[in-house]
Amino acid sequence: MTDTLSPSKKGIQLSQTAYKHILALREKQGEDKDLCLRVGVRQGGCSGMSYMMDFQDPSEINEGDQVFDYDGFQIVCDPKSILYLYGLMLDYSDAMIGGGFQFTNPNASQTCGCGKSFGV
Numbered sequence: 001m002t003d004t005l006s007p008s009k010k011g012i013q014l015s016q017t018a019y020k021h022i023l024a025l026r027e028k029q030g031e032d033k034d035l036c037l038r039v040g041v042r043q044g045g046c047s048g049m050s051y052m053m054d055f056q057d058p059s060e061i062n063e064g065d066q067v068f069d070y071d072g073f074q075i076v077c078d079p080k081s082i083l084y085l086y087g088l089m090l091d092y093s094d095a096m097i098g099g100g101f102q103f104t105n106p107n108a109s110q111t112c113g114c115g116k117s118f119g120v
Contacts, residue, residue, distance in 0.1 A: 011086050012068050012075050018092040036074035040081035051103050
């Protein structure tokens, strides 16, 4: 696993590799370079809950959201999701098999083979 960036407060950890890949994806989104990344969970997936990530405008950050700052780039998580994601390590691999975003979640009691869903 690559070096971890230090957020303004603990909660969601981000590797250098994931950080670089997220910034590259954000740049491809178009004109708005100030987008933040919303991370959360929803019901579904092989193991009961699945991870979700999407870019959003910072004006859409809600009052109860947890915001983690990485040198001006923000990761946002809603209050319900942070209960399942606190301590999450978000990494990225460009391996041909099994590549993509990797979620290492200390709250997960089980994880599916694809690594995109979990159970608690």
